Amino acid sequence: MTVCIDNSQPPLIIESGEHFSIVARNYLDHHFQNWEKQLLPTKAKKLKRASGKMTSIGTTIKEIIIPHRKGNIRLKPEFVGLGDAHIQGILLGTDYQRMYGIEIYNSKDRHITIGKKNEKKLSLDIYKISSQDPPEKLLNEFREGKVSTTLTSKQKISLLKMLRKKRPAFAMA
Structure with a gap:
């Protein structure tokens, strides 16, 4: 879903598996502009992910x-900035999903509700992917992923294309 923040329109990922709201450095x-001047100390004690620790640069x-x-609809969440x-x-x-009453529904149509009374429904945009990307770009996009060395290059490309196609199901895929 695309939202508006400070005259930019970033995609908003609503993640049910992540406790903190996150933005990458x-x-x-x-x-x-000048985002470093707006940083606050991070309240989170430990930030981890499957591949190891995450490096917090502060909160904005x-x-x-x-x-x-x-x-x-206006929300004003704190985002933990991650350097890596x-x-x-x-x-x-989920911290702000609970606070604002955001729920994700997967029925015939995929939508979310915001508010405790289910009074506003929004349709989620589906992440559209170009299938014309060269394999090098695809491999670079997933460069930090751990992929089995027993797979051939063709198998790796096939696996990464499937993961990319299913990207909305993952927060950091």
Whole structure:
């Protein structure tokens, strides 16, 4: 889902498996001026992921505007900035999902509700992927992933294409 933050339109990833809301340093570098001056100390004691620890650079507060035909929805979450994350956009964790009453529903159509009374429904945009990307670009995109050395290059490319196609199911895939 695309949202508005400080005159930019980053994709918003709603992640049910991540407690903290996260933004990557490289994303901050490209989309927000003077973001270093707005950093606050991180409240999180330990940040981990499957491949090891995450490096926190601080916390930033950003107002998110979610466009909706019945009126825009404004959220003001704290994002933990990560120096070594590779997230294309911002990740809204369960901390603010609970606070704002955000729930994800997978029925005939995929949508989310915001608010305790289910009064506003939004359709999720599906992450559209170009199948024309060269294999080198695909391999570079997943460079930190641990892929079995027993797979052939063709098998690796096939696996990575499938993971990329199913990307909305993963936070940091």
